[in-house]
Amino acid sequence: xxxxxxxxxxxxxxxxxxxxxxxxxxxxxxxxxxxxxxxxxxxxxxxxxxxxxxxxxxxxxxxxxxxxxxxxxxxxxxxxxxxxxxxxxxxxxxxxxxxxxxxxxxxxxxxxxxxxxxxxxxxxxxxxxxxxxxxxxxxxxxxxxxxxxxxxxxxxxxxxxxxxxxxxxxxxxxxxxxxxxxxxxxxxxxxxxxxxxxxxxxxxxxxxxxxxxxxxxxxxxxxxxxxxxxxxxxxxxxxxxxxxxxxxxxxxxxxxxxxxxxxxxxxxxxxxxxxxxxxxxxxxxxxxxxxxxxxxxxxxxxxxxxxxxxxxxxxxxxxxxxxxxxxxxxxxxxxxxxxxxxxxxxxxxxxxxxxxxxxxxxxxxxxxxxxxxxxxxxxxxxxxxxxxxxxxxxxxxxxxxxxxxxxxxxxxxxxxxxxxxxxxxxxxxxxxxxxxxxxxxxxxxxxxxxxxxxxxxxxxxxxxxxxxxxxxxxxxxxxxxxxxxxxxxxxxxxxxxxxxxxxxxxxxxxxxxxxxxxxxxxxxxxxxxxxxxxxxxxxxxxxxxxxxxxxxxxxxxxxxxxxxxxxxx
Amino acid sequence: xxxxxxxxxxxxxxxxxxxxxxxxxxxxxxxxxxxxxxxxxxxxxxxxxxxxxxxxxxxxxxxxxxxxxxxxxxxxxxxxxxxxxxxxxxxxxxxxxxxxxxxxxxxxxxxxxx
Numbered sequence: 001x002x003x004x005x006x007x008x009x010x011x012x013x014x015x016x017x018x019x020x021x022x023x024x025x026x027x028x029x030x031x032x033x034x035x036x037x038x039x040x041x042x043x044x045x046x047x048x049x050x051x052x053x054x055x056x057x058x059x060x061x062x063x064x065x066x067x068x069x070x071x072x073x074x075x076x077x078x079x080x081x082x083x084x085x086x087x088x089x090x091x092x093x094x095x096x097x098x099x100x101x102x103x104x105x106x107x108x109x110x111x112x113x114x115x116x117x118x119x120x121x122x123x124x125x126x127x128x129x130x131x132x133x134x135x136x137x138x139x140x141x142x143x144x145x146x147x148x149x150x151x152x153x154x155x156x157x158x159x160x161x162x163x164x165x166x167x168x169x170x171x172x173x174x175x176x177x178x179x180x181x182x183x184x185x186x187x188x189x190x191x192x193x194x195x196x197x198x199x200x201x202x203x204x205x206x207x208x209x210x211x212x213x214x215x216x217x218x219x220x221x222x223x224x225x226x227x228x229x230x231x232x233x234x235x236x237x238x239x240x241x242x243x244x245x246x247x248x249x250x251x252x253x254x255x256x257x258x259x260x261x262x263x264x265x266x267x268x269x270x271x272x273x274x275x276x277x278x279x280x281x282x283x284x285x286x287x288x289x290x291x292x293x294x295x296x297x298x299x300x301x302x303x304x305x306x307x308x309x310x311x312x313x314x315x316x317x318x319x320x321x322x323x324x325x326x327x328x329x330x331x332x333x334x335x336x337x338x339x340x341x342x343x344x345x346x347x348x349x350x351x352x353x354x355x356x357x358x359x360x361x362x363x364x365x366x367x368x369x370x371x372x373x374x375x376x377x378x379x380x381x382x383x384x385x386x387x388x389x390x391x392x393x394x395x396x397x398x399x400x401x402x403x404x405x406x407x408x409x410x411x412x413x414x415x416x417x418x419x420x421x422x423x424x425x426x427x428x429x430x431x432x433x434x435x436x437x438x439x440x441x442x443x444x445x446x447x448x449x450x451x452x453x454x455x456x457x458x459x460x461x462x463x464x465x466x467x468x469x470x471x472x473x474x475x476x477x478x479x480x481x482x483x484x485x486x487x488x489x490x491x492x493x494x495x496x497x498x499x500x501x502x503x504x505x506x507x508x509x510x511x512x513x514x515x516x517x518x519x520x521x522x523x524x525x526x527x528x529x530x531x532x533x534x535x536x537x538x539x540x541x542x543x544x545x546x547x548x549x550x551x552x553x554x555x556x557x558x559x560x561x562x563x564x565x566x567x568x569x
Numbered sequence: 570x571x572x573x574x575x576x577x578x579x580x581x582x583x584x585x586x587x588x589x590x591x592x593x594x595x596x597x598x599x600x601x602x603x604x605x606x607x608x609x610x611x612x613x614x615x616x617x618x619x620x621x622x623x624x625x626x627x628x629x630x631x632x633x634x635x636x637x638x639x640x641x642x643x644x645x646x647x648x649x650x651x652x653x654x655x656x657x658x659x660x661x662x663x664x665x666x667x668x669x670x671x672x673x674x675x676x677x678x679x680x681x682x683x
Contacts, residue, residue: 018635020588
């Protein structure tokens with residue numbers, strides 16, 4: 001924009017004397033003057049010089065001021081170019097003609113320098129405001145465009161992460177607005193190695209990018225863990241921990257997560273803050289709500305997080321519905337909310353189960369009418385199906401995995417030179433917890449391994465007597481002796497053998513520990529398994545409690561503990 | 570009409586102030602302009618192109634107004650109004666009056682710059 005003291009001003013007047021006066025006045029105000037003798041010249045000069053303000057005589061030969069004004073306004077387009085008509089016309093009709101042609105003001109003859117100066121200043125101010133507005137409008141449009149582009153890219157990235165699952169499986173239907181992630185809604189579904197389907201519907205507080213930001217770690221954590229076979233509580237804990245760490249206070253994620261066991265026809269449900277999902281039973285048309293019993297994800301610190309779930313038995317053909325609060329909070333023109341009651345009425349109508357999904361959507365849309373949609377609707381339906389009827393993208397991979405049991409074993413020996421410095425427990429525990437179904441038992445496994453190993457090392461290899469530990473003073477003595485013996489030991493060994501076996505129902509872990517010591521009279525211990533008291537021998541009691549069996553072999557220098565578990569989901 | 574002044578010296582003084590050295594040139598331009606317009610009016614009055622008469626009278630009126638020729642403004646206004654309502658009677662007399670007044674204004678302007 002030009003400085004107000006130096007504008008380009010076009011003066012069009014066919015009377016030489018009048019034009020001369022105007023040119024002089026305008027030039028003396030410090031502006032640059034362009035002159036035209038008629039309308040045609042005025043339009044031509046306008047195109048060439050793009051003046052900021054036009055002073056236009058109404059009556060001119062060739063092309064009069066009215067036509068010239070129309071053409072100039074057309075050429076100016078978006079830009080504001082004030083046109084001031086120079087006229088001594090007084091009648092209403094003529095003045096209206098000037099304004100209709102695009103004129104912004106009049107200057108009557110005789111010309112008055114002070115008034116012309118004030119008008120130029122005022123129009124220049126208006127031009128400035130207008131240009132600022134146009135610039136800001138363009139910037140706004142640009143920002144909006146960029147926001148849309150960014151959202152599109154973000155959505156693509158998110159879709160690539162979120163849709164790597166089984167949302168397109170044959171028994172799944174869902175309804176999500178195309179930009180639902182920017183509404184804070186997220187749906188992820190995946191098949192576990194054991195054939196169960198895990199579905200999570202989340203609703204982040206807020207809208208736009210802040211709401212979408214948490215969806216990414218949620219989805220990637222979900223898929224990363226579900227495919228590896230982690231249990232629902234592991235997945236929930238991990239997501240809760242991540243969200244708690246990254247989301248600011250006040251931003252969290254209401255969510256329902258369901259583990260669908262198609263083989264056992266059982267649901268394991270965790271609902272934190274979402275409206276109750278529904279089980280629609282095909283047999284009698286009854287519905288069972290799955291209500292929220294927890295706080296949303298991302299609220300509680302890790303140690304306070306509760307992962308206990310509800311279990312529901314279902315039949316093939318039953319349909320499970322999950323939704324965010326978009327349906328419940330959909331408003332009609334009067335501002336009433338759709339609410340759970342109206343939702344239940346849709347079920348009560350007793351439509352064919354296959355139609356319920358569409359009925360709900362239709363009913364909500366009908367209710368809203370032309371009212372504004374506060375929140376987008378997100379809904380998902382999962383039909384209980386025979387496992388063999390499920391068709392989803394990674395079907396074959398999963399099928400192969402779930403049928404084949406997993407078995408492995410390993411042997412491990414600790415040499416005498418390492419007794420003092422090497423602790424085999426973290427190493428073993430690392431290997432064991434690579435198996436997803438053992439991960440939940442790492443505490444128990446540590447206790448068992450620690451007890452068996454220290455017994456083998458201390459009572460076996462080092463031949464320390466457990467009787468010493470019966471008094472607090474003996475306890476100290478015991479450890480002094482242990483240090484002394486460890487520092488000079490040159491022979492002996494501890495063998496550890498681990499056998500892992502699992503299938504769809506559960507599995508077992510066999511641990512055998514053999515030491516180079518002389519053993520002990522294990523027959524004498526029979527019968528008082530849990531009755532051992534005092535400091536010594538307490539450990540093995542816990543092992544016996546944790547394991548299915550604990551047996552001694554040979555001279556008592558070999559022990560075998562079998563740890564077993566059942567897959568409950 | 571006879572009470573109206575021939576020239577407004579206020580207008581001329583302020584024009585002189587604005588135009589400075591170009592004031593003489595402005596007066597010459599006005600006189601040349603006016604003579605052209607009077608010739609044109611002569612031609613038009615013989616025809617029945619009333620609209621052109623009206624426009625020419627209007628433009629001349631505006632120009633006279635700028636130069637402070639008050640009586641010429643009034644006389645042009647009369648001609649303009651008559652042309653608008655197609656009152657053809659005495660148009661020649663009106664033009665003659667304008668020409669007479671212009672001669673007076675011409676002389677007074679030359680006196681003013683002298």
